Amino acid sequence: MGRKLLTENINVPGIQSLDVYRKHGGYDGLKKALGMSPDAIVEEVKKSGLRGRGGAGFPTGMKWSFLAKPDGVPRHLVCNADESEPGTFKDRYMMERIPHLLIEGMAIGSFALGANTSYIYIRGELLYVFHILQKAIDEAYAAGLLGKNIMGSGFDFDLHVHCGAGAYICGEETALIESLEGKRGNPRIKPPFPAIQGLWQRPTVVNNVESVMAVVPIVKMGGDEYAKIGVGKSTGTKLISACGHINKPGVYEIELGIPVEEFIYSDEYCGGIRNGKDLKAVVAGGSSVPILPKDLILKLANGEPRLMTYESLSDGGFITGTMLGSGGFIVMDEDTSVVKNLYTFSRFYHHESCGQCSPCREGTGWMEKVLHKILDGHGTLEDVDLLWDIQSKIEGKTICPLGEAAAWPVASAIRHFRSEFEEYVKNPSSIKKDNHYYRLNNISPEVA
């Protein structure tokens, strides 16, 4: 069993409440942090090697140290709880079950950054979690863990939860800031970066839920201890949201460095493929990252086992590798149509494009339409080349990374599964009809 730093107490009955949370060491991290100097906390986070858990993997301590600190200008820590990347549901799972861990992390982070008011931006569809967080925040205020002079430290800290209203793009930090200002979720053109001019033009750090939570054990155990877990620059534990055709979908906290094969097949984690089927492909880090076929997800190009680390998953670049991303681990069995799965992703990015810049606004819809044409049985071989060309003209030309997020799945599906596209074009009758529900549950659609 790997070490659990975030989910250790997740199944303790009543852990949602402040009382039970405190009985299990809750807010000890905050207490310790308030006795340290803010810079010392930043230093611990740097030492821990913690990398942003939202997807980009940028070192959190580094991000914190970039924060501008002009005199007399308030600063803010904003928690990115806009979890919307298909395949990812770890933040929701954590906030719902152990909300105080996030509050504690926010308080520590805000103290370290000198932010007296911070916000948790949660996606609008999770309004029920919004209420869970609000309740927890109210409890924390009543116990003096938030508000004026928290825990008698002299540090004043207000924490608010803010809800969005349905827009994947608000997971991009500058779009999130715009949205938090009550505007359309249009990503800003950088520079300036949020660390200089963020929320209301004030210096701002935006961190993912899991990153904020991870700060709690880091402060408790010390950055060096945390860094001992994992492999190389992939330190600590990571929450993986596992879904798709596996026996045990769910959120798993893993020590970075376990083999992908163990993660998929071990009973401690995914428990293998459903219905005894063979593995076809995996999207390892949320829908944006390149899809890999079975042989490449389990093994590197040189035949060594691929590990669950930032480095190992991206080994081989995009030719034979992928990314850890947000840890949204989507598994597909041998009967899955990669093209149809790609179509749902392309439809998603088309739907979620903010429309600000032209390559993404126009290109995402175009790719969806070409894929639809192929799945409709009217595709040509030129259409496959066209798809490739469109994605290459979106990638790297847009304001924000949604362009890449839309392009990479298309590029990787063509790269690794071109024959499936070609088969659909040459032989439209081979196009798989949906009926996943009936197939997986072994019932005939006619009976239903």
Added chain:
Amino acid sequence: MNNENKLKFSNEALALSQRMIKRYPEGKQKSALIPLLHVAQAEFGGWLSSDAMDYVASLLNITPIEVYEVASFYSMFNLKPVGKCVIEVCHTGPCWLLGSDDIVKYIEKKLSIKAGQTTADGMFTLKTVECLASCGTAPMMQIGETYHENLTLEKVDNIIHECRATVVEPVSHWSKKEIK
């Protein structure tokens, strides 16, 4: 509409709005726009008319176009009337892998409507939506604030049956009990 200027939040909703506005610094009250639009949608029958949006603009002292721009950007705001229960079925990759397309077709057949339509009795609107962060419990759908997960056809039957039997007022994402 002849009820112009008559739209008004309940006292509870007004009090909640004021609390929300206070979460943001002086002069930054526009930040409360999205939360207030959720409240407005709950207060005014599950959708946002231009009158409702104008009313929210007046509460925040901003121009109406600033509200239209925002309300039309976010997928949770309905700018047209909807049924009392809006069934939102996720159909993005991970849910699709577990059969969401079949769930959608099943509901379409059951309610005799297509996705995007409302039943003649105004009871149900069926929508397909993009990823709701419930991939590990797919297939799933949301009605109001409630996530219905690990859907089976039987579960769908039961949920629809229960809605028919119990729902009187429109169910919005921000539930009325939270406003009180």
Added chain:
Amino acid sequence: MPKVTIDGHSIEVPEGTTILQAARMIGGDIVPPAMCYYSKLKTSGGYCRTCIVKVTKGSEKDPRPMPKPVASCRTTVMDGMEVQNTTAPDLLEARKGVVEFLLLNHPLDCPVCDQAGECHLQDLSYQHGLAKSRYEFKRREFEKIDIGENIKLHMTRCILCYRCVKVADQVCDSRVHGVINRGDVAEISTYIEKSLDSDFSGNVIDVCPVGALTDRTFRFKSRVWFTNPMNAHRNCTKCSGKTVLWTSGDDVLRVSARKDVHGEVEEWICNECRFEKKEKSDWTIEGPRHIDRKSVISANHYEVKKQLKIDVSNQKSIDERAHNN
């Protein structure tokens, strides 16, 4: 002062200058095209991506190249920066892609569009576009709407440059139109019928790079290249009164602001000058307006025979290109 080199041309520029501005200072063919940036509108630019360039050296201090093409209109020059625009074939290919995206849903109704002849998208597609569209699906369409009695909005033609929104924010007293919806169904709209009732609202017509916002008082009156543009002025209490009259014989068909070599308005003009003063007697005429841009407006122009030659030679090269494609 930071020194920047663009396609081999070096220039020293004031701190804070963008690559696009620096290129404009150098002038000539190396200036990247810009569909959304507008030097007179704060925070404009960055959206259309036509002005992308390749930064092969970040600065003297940090010489690493930038990993992706950058929007030259929003990227500040650093000392020692080296930039490629026309000299980088991969960049030109990328720009071709951007132009294709911009044209994807554009109706190509130039024969009935009042903007034809002075349309920046037209110019851009001649210079950088493909001869044929690879898009085979239905183009999106919107209803035409009137924004007040003088301005027509053809949303179908819009490329979402946001310039008109910024004019309303920065030049007019208040804004009643904006961008609603999102993604590829985003549109400029008032949402509910409202008119732009600011004295300066007509400037949205001049900043529009395409025929999405046109002057209803000029609608279908003439093709621009059949008109004679004249510099004129009048005493106006609201604006400088310096305009261009687009005339045909004794008729003033249209009044617009004066535009510089980059197609940008020199000074904003008021609606009274633009929409209400349509007699030559309202104006003091200064003389013919020089149209500097390589535009078809110049082609039939009485004033510039030399320009005509250039256009003809241009035309040939376009044909050749079409052939090659």
